[in-house]
Amino acid sequence: MIQANASEATTVRVERRGRVGIVTLNRPARRNALSSTLIEELPRLVTELGADGSVDAIVLTGADPAFCAGLDLNELGSTGDNLGLPDRPEYPWPWRVEVPVIGAINGPAVAGGFELALHCDVLLASDRALFADTHGRVGQFPGAGLTVRLVEAVGLQRARMLCLTGNFIDAATAARWGLVVDVFSHEELLERATGIAADIADNDRRFARRMLAHFEQLARLDRAAGMELVAEEMRTWNDDFTPDDVERRRQAVLARSLEQRSGR
Known part of the structure; x- marks a missing residue:
């Protein structure tokens, strides 16, 4: 089992439920915004979980009230240290794993947080979830694959509209557009996501990994x-x-x- 040190405990929480790993972005006072520390710790912890032979699925969520508000604008506007980190090879943003990652989107997923959600293999949403690409509002280009994955999820016209307007869509609209698989009450989201991850973990381990890689290849x-x-x-x-x-x-x-x- 992965043991979190003091810095990890303040930015990313990791726990285990059977063969399911649960990773929680843990900066609630900053709406889980992406600081340099979080950007460094998240890929390492998720990658370690994925490499653990006793883990067959991962759930990613945020500490309430948000999933992730994107890059921490305080840090971005002062030092800018969190801007270039995802492009550096030592930080495989957001992760490199062979096991499925289930996104349990418990609140707003905005800009880089929206991008982070789109890297999950399956998205489930709380009825409090919101999605928006606000890169244009701060004059920053989405460089971590948002445009590619958003087109795959909702189609070209809807992706254009979301990126060009910066407008929010709610969980019901996200489900109608095919961005998320299902919407649950806020209180039951994590349990439902963990249950689906456990269903995946109950299947043949080699098959699940092979099938996940197969879908990635098919997309190309x-x-x-x-x-x-x-x-x-x-x-x-x-x-x-x-x-x-x-x-x-x-x-x-x-x-x-x-x-x-x-x-x-």
């Missing part, structure tokens, strides 16, 4: 190349096929089904 390909990739993945996967593995997994599925029924 056209349809024809994507179908070729699927065929190649199937061939290489079947090279390791054994009936014993399938039977073992089938028994695990049956046991899980019985457990879920008995818990109703």
Whole structure:
């Protein structure tokens, strides 16, 4: 289990629930704004969790009342030390992991905070969540992939509108546009996100990692190349096929089904 030192405890909290790691941005008085310290600590802690063989999914959230307000403008306007850090190779912003990251967006996700949310593999939102790209309001270009990932999530026209206006959308609109998978009450968001992460962790570990990488590859390909990739993945996967593995997994599925029924 990862142990947080004193500086980590003030900027990023890490905890474990079974095979799920929970990472919480922890600067609530600054609405979890991205300071130099947070930018340094977040990728390291998430990457360490992802490399932990007993962790198969990660939940990322913020300490209330916000998910993340973007770059800390106080620091940006004084030293500017937090501006260039994400571009430096020693800080793999926001993380490099092979396990899925579930974003539990508990409040406003703004500018760099919106960008951070978009790097999650699945987004769930509290009914208090808000999303906005306000880079244009402070004259800063979104350099961490926001435009690419936003187009993938909501389409070109909606991405243009969000980036050019700087306007906010609420959780219901984000769900309608396909930006988030689902919206929950604020009180139940973290439990629901952790439950979904646990569902992922219950699956075959090698499959989950392979499937996540597969989707990343598909995003870079056209349809024809994507179908070729699927065929190649199937061939290489079947090279390791054994009936014993399938039977073992089938028994695990049956046991899980019985457990879920008995818990109703």
